[in-house]
Amino acid sequence: MNWIGALLVVTASYYCGVLVAESEKKRLEEVELIISLLSYMRRRMSVERMSLYRIFESFRAQNESEFLEILTANSGDASLLWKEAVALLSIDADLKCELLIFGESLGKLPMTEQIKRLDSCTDVLIKGKDRLKSELPARQKSRRTVCLLFGLMTAIILL
Amino acid sequence: MNKSSLFKYLPISITAAMNSLPEQLLDAISELRIRKNAPISITVGNKNLTFDANGRICDLTSGLRIGGEEFSECLSRLTNSSLYACDEYLKRGFIPLDDGGRVGVCGRGSPEGGFAEIFSLNIRFPRFLPDVAVGLIEKYREIGLKGTLVCSPPAMGKTTFLKSTAFLLASGKGISARRVGIADERMELSSSLNECGFVDILTTRPKAESIELLTRTMSPEIIICDEISADEVDAVIEAQSSGVVLIASAHCKSPAELESRGRMKRLTQGGIFPLCVLLGYDDGYTCEIFETEELL
Numbered sequence: 040m041n042w043i044g045a046l047l048v049v050t051a052s053y054y055c056g057v058l059v060a061e062s063e064k065k066r067l068e069e070v071e072l073i074i075s076l077l078s079y080m081r082r083r084m085s086v087e088r089m090s091l092y093r094i095f096e097s098f099r100a101q102n103e104s105e106f107l108e109i110l111t112a113n114s115g116d117a118s119l120l121w122k123e124a125v126a127l128l129s130i131d132a133d134l135k136c137e138l139l140i141f142g143e144s145l146g147k148l149p150m151t152e153q154i155k156r157l158d159s160c161t162d163v164l165i166k167g168k169d170r171l172k173s174e175l176p177a178r179q180k181s182r183r184t185v186c187l188l189f190g191l192m193t194a195i196i197l198l
Numbered sequence: 199m200n201k202s203s204l205f206k207y208l209p210i211s212i213t214a215a216m217n218s219l220p221e222q223l224l225d226a227i228s229e230l231r232i233r234k235n236a237p238i239s240i241t242v243g244n245k246n247l248t249f250d251a252n253g254r255i256c257d258l259t260s261g262l263r264i265g266g267e268e269f270s271e272c273l274s275r276l277t278n279s280s281l282y283a284c285d286e287y288l289k290r291g292f293i294p295l296d297d298g299g300r301v302g303v304c305g306r307g308s309p310e311g312g313f314a315e316i317f318s319l320n321i322r323f324p325r326f327l328p329d330v331a332v333g334l335i336e337k338y339r340e341i342g343l344k345g346t347l348v349c350s351p352p353a354m355g356k357t358t359f360l361k362s363t364a365f366l367l368a369s370g371k372g373i374s375a376r377r378v379g380i381a382d383e384r385m386e387l388s389s390s391l392n393e394c395g396f397v398d399i400l401t402t403r404p405k406a407e408s409i410e411l412l413t414r415t416m417s418p419e420i421i422i423c424d425e426i427s428a429d430e431v432d433a434v435i436e437a438q439s440s441g442v443v444l445i446a447s448a449h450c451k452s453p454a455e456l457e458s459r460g461r462m463k464r465l466t467q468g469g470i471f472p473l474c475v476l477l478g479y480d481d482g483y484t485c486e487i488f489e490t491e492e493l494l
Contacts, residue, residue: 090280116271117279146279147270149312153282 045194052190059186060179062129067175069130070168072104073138077161085154091117091146117146134167203297204321207275209268211251212238218253228325228353233318234269237261241353244479273316276301287402288312290384294402298389299324326390328371330355330485331362334475335372337487343376343420345438345470347490348447349455350477356447357386357424359477359485363445364422368395379418379442381408387424406433409444413437420445431464438470452476453493466490
């Protein structure tokens, strides 16, 4: 009976590790979503000169996320909506900070300046994504291992 | 578009004060000028007035002002939070509104054209008085359609007069309905006219280009355009020679004034505009119709 209990504790801990590792992947996915939003914005802004609300709405039609839901709330200033939406993200603080800086001037600049800011933000996010991507397997592995070790320790103590 | 539909673009402090203005005054406002950290003013007839936060007409020093944050909020609403999308219009000094109409802008220009910083906004309240040009329509019924130049100093109702002319001609009120082409570079002329009859509207393109395009592709009987300048003289002469009747407005007190303006002189010669409408303000708007030759 004790052995079965220990096995359950270890399995549960490992499962928690898997979940934590998945949340690491979610951070990468969020960065990827924002990069694709920025690239979509760039096209729609410079070629079609669409307004931000329309850009967000048409992007949301292809991608679902809570971030996009806030951006398409369609009330208030776009830069304020952006700030609110960024606060929901679970990405690294440096990337979040970059997005907040970008958001401060969102929709308030002439085309050339707006595109420059957008490109510079995209560059930072791409670098962040590459870093996250290269670190992801190791981070996921370490999260799973730590949780597994925690489970084993707990099982040993309980036994 | 009515005045209250323009309120959605304004900060709450301005709408609250404007709502407290006497109703008669509110109805007569033709322009609202918002300047960053300076008194906000309204234009009523030929008067510029300032008002305080309680909607009372006051002197300049106690006039309602808005700071940078509220000004930026207003600009953001006017541009739909997408200033970049108005770039091309800003280079020509205005922001077009979604529901028709336009807002004039002024500020620190940027070397690439447009503005590096915007300090003041001039929101023009479009008016649509369908019967204001009835006198001109009666004249047309009497002598037939003729090229007409509407002359007046700024803010005397040239656009309102042209809108009424377009409406009456296109909807056949008092005259048989005609095909009317409107060359509306600054999106002022076409608001409220979209669904009134035989009207083809070309907006936001340079007037000379629009006149040429309308003449070639839409075969209008009449082309109407606002605020004609020296740049459009060739296009006007070209359209006139193709048999299209032109009705245009110009910033001047009379056609004689155009005679002293280089290329504009060609407009008063050659019978392009046999008729002339003089608009003015003398305790109310005035409108007189003349044969152009009488005034030269």
